[in-house]
Amino acid sequence: MPRFIPAAALAAALTLSACSGPGASTSDASSIAACQGSSSRTTVAVADLPPPPPPAPPQTEPSYSSVRGQNAALDAAAGAYNEARFEDAATQFDAVADAPGSNAQVKRVALRMLGRTRLALGDRDGAADALRRLVENEPPMVRLDPDVEPLALLEAFYQVRRDVDGDYAVRTDRDRTLAIADFTNGSITDFDAVDPLRLGFASLMIDRMRGSTELELVERVRLQWLLDEQNLAATQEGGRQAGRLLGADQVVFGTYIKNGDDMLLTARVVDVETGRILMGERVEGRASQFDALVSCLSELVAESVDARLPAAPTAQTAPESLDAVIAYARGLALEETEDFAAAAEQYQLALSLDPSYEPAQLRMDEGVVPMMAANN
Known part of the structure; x- marks a missing residue:
């Protein structure tokens, strides 16, 4: 068929x-x-395609932008984090997470950001503790976004899940x-x-x-x-x-x-x-x-595997640059070895080749820049 x-x-x-x-x-x-690449083949009209699947449930933890302005203490902590004042940010995120008046989403954002901050301070045990507290706030299930989180934070999360759940x-x-x-x-x-x-x-x-x-x-x-x-x-x-x-x-x-x-x-x-x-x-x-x-x-x-995918990108979307994807993949490999400066160079190269290449921008802003600031 x-x-x-x-x-x-x-x-x-x-x-x-x-x-x-x-x-x-x-x-x-x-x-x-x-x-096969044959322009003579019959294609189907959009109306003949199966309907797209219904929207998926949220797949990752709420971002800070989704709760910005809801909690002044969280906003202050995020400001300290963005300015690489990680000691101040850690204290403030911790306070927000423990505050009885914080709503569930604000607490979860604070704990995730506390994990990042502890990691930036070189405190992997502290990062794991923040993630463990995040898991204790389930349901819903904790899903970290692999496109934006520092790779070391993802690895700490996997170990926490192993310890909490008793298996992988x-x-x-x-x-x-x-x-x-x-x-x-x-x-x-x-x-x-x-x-x-x-x-x-x-x-x-x-x-x-x-x-x-x-x-x-x-x-x-x-x-x-x-x-x-x-x-x-x-x-x-x-x-x-x-x-x-x-x-x-x-x-x-x-x-x-x-x-x-x-x-x-x-x-x-x-x-x-x-x-x-x-x-x-x-x-x-x-x-x-x-x-x-x-x-x-x-x-x-x-x-x-009898699954349906969401609609593909629109036809008007420009094809990605192969060289940009290669540079991005080099950045991933370097980030996995914690050579953040070299990873940043590759992500910047990817963006110079394709300024609209969002994955490289996300990894720069979220995964690499804070770690570079912590190492300076």
């Missing part, structure tokens, strides 16, 4: 006009389906949990230049699939943290073992191959319990169209 990219992705893909391929699952790479399983109210591993670089040309995309493509796929009401997505940094924590190899078997510990139903393993101006992306969805390959697909096109390729592949992955 033919599979089609949503109309917005069709317009962006240029030579990619439809996702098509055999519906049967297979482990044979030779029968992996393709997203992701707590969720969604139908199934899907983990997406870092991609493998199989490029024929420009291997070293595009190697950072191992991290970048996993992040792009997670971003594309985020918002599905059926799926709990395991952020790539959580999967990598667990691989390191358990000394598991970054292989399919290691990914399966980590997925089992995380309570994932399936794990996605991807590969990308750049050959001159062309790019091939493949993905296989592996059942955690049985090891059976539920889906093997590939999409190919011009490397400059990588965002449409990722979108197409994400649709196929979602279909294989």
Whole structure:
């Protein structure tokens, strides 16, 4: 049965006009389906597409901007944090979190920001304590935003969850949990230049699939943290073992191959319990169209686990810069080693290549700048 990219992705893909391929699952790479670039293929009208899924429940903790102006003490603490007066900010966030008159959202923002502040002061135990207090305020479930939080704070949160819950399983109210591993670089040309995309493509796929009401997505940094924590190899078997510990139903393993101006992306969805390959697909096109390729592949992955994705970006949205994504992925890798100055340089490079590239701006503002200020 033919599979089609949503109309917005069709317009962006240029030579990619439809996702098509055999519906049967297979482990044979030779029968992996393709997203072929043929402008003569029949496409579907917007009216013929299935309706988008209903809005997903909130996926991350409330941001400070959502409660700004509601609590003067919180505003003062945020001001101290932004000015890198971290000792003052920690005292003030702590007071707001303990104040009997603070509403639930204000307290949760204060505790999350206290965790960040303690981390900026080099106090990892204090950061973990703030996150533990945050978890004690559940429900709703605590979900930190992996796109904005310092990576060290995310790792502290994962350990807190392990200690509080007694296992590594992701707590969720969604139908199934899907983990997406870092991609493998199989490029024929420009291997070293595009190697950072191992991290970048996993992040792009997670971003594309985020918002599905059926799926709990395991952020790539959580999967990598667990691989390191358990000394598991970054292989399919290691990914399966980590997925089992995380309570994932399936794990996605991807590969990308750049050959001159062309790019091939493949993905296989592996059942955690049985090891059976539920889906093997590939999409190919011009490397400059990588965002449409990722979108197409994400649709196929979602279909294989009976999930629907939110509407794709509008056709008017400019394609992302491949070089910007590479710089962003380099920044992620450097941030994971806590080389914040070098990470900032890569995020700034990404923004110089694509000033509208929001992920790089978020990581600069939220994840890196406070840590750099703390180290100065």
